[in-house]
């Protein structure tokens with residue numbers, strides 16, 4: 382077998398640095414080439430903007446597993462948190478609610494989701510790969526894996542969220558006197574004799590039977606239905622030279638009142654252009670491929686981070702950034718915002734729409750470069 386050369390913290394362009402005789406974690410160094418050998422343009426102190434779900438504690442349950450990346454794992458991520466969850470065939474994420482809104486994208490398989498809102502309207506739908514849902518804060522819901530099981534990403538509009546502190550239906554039953562339950566439901570105390578007593582008396586994520594077709598799970602309701610899902614892959618993407626972007630926000634997904642998203646696909650050699658967001662922080666999830674993000678923090682500070690599938694990235698409010706595909710396959714990732722609207726400002730478009738003499742006076746750009754500026758926004762370039 383050919384021996385792979387060990388990367389060293391020595392920069393080719395200026396020869397700065399020196400070899401690392403160890404101790405060292407070469408696997409980590411290979412995953413983070415721009416941390417080991419930062420480009421000469423990097424400078425100063427920037428908070429950590431990367432945490433991998435691969436380093437997040439797995440909670441294993443009878444019906445699947447879950448892990449989370451929150452402000453506890455990635456301290457800069459105060460505005461949003463993420464959960465990656467697997468439900469086995471028939472596996473049920475228990476009926477529950479929480480203070481935070483829950484935005485989701487399906488990554489694998491098919492799930493059945495249900496909810497009831499404050500007006501008494503109900504919802505049940507089957508969602509497959511690329512489909513989204515959004516349950517506003519406090520709305521009770523459930524998720525169940527169908528024949529092949531499912532995996533999905535949940536994004537919450539508060540970095541302090543914990544998947545371990547949601548309001549579970551079984552938990553409430555276990556902590557309410559049976560006399561109160563009997564009175565509430567107009568039943569007798571003996572009707573509650575078989576409430577679960579295992580596993581802290583709650584279900585959380587538990588094994589279940591794969592349900593029948595969607596039609597068999599529809600509950601008729603004189604108050605009507607409500608929709609919390611959105612089929613993102615059916616949406617026509619914005620296509621530019623280096624790839625595509627699909628944006629889901631309140632303009633096309635009205636249920637997502639507090640969280641907006643962009644699903645970005647970058648071809649090999651392509652790049653999410655230099656831009657920033659004028660409204661809020663960006664929480665990222667890398668779905669496929671590998672890339673590098675450079676972040677500009679003002680005061681001469683900039684740092685470059687590397688990402689692979691399963692990693693979480695973050696961009697603090699207003700910081701300039703780009704994301705470059707560094708692999709030989711497409712790079713796909715999510716840009717998430719705690720905002721009803723997706724908003725970005727393009728460096729290129731800003732310069733194209735500003736008096737050219739004024740731009741020239743700052744940067745000494747030549748005529749050809751000035752002429753190449755684009756008045757249209759191209760989110761992904763090559």
Ligand code: MN
Nearest residue numbers: 477478479483
């Ligand atoms: Mn939930």
Ligand code: MN
Nearest residue numbers: 658663702716
């Ligand atoms: Mn961005």
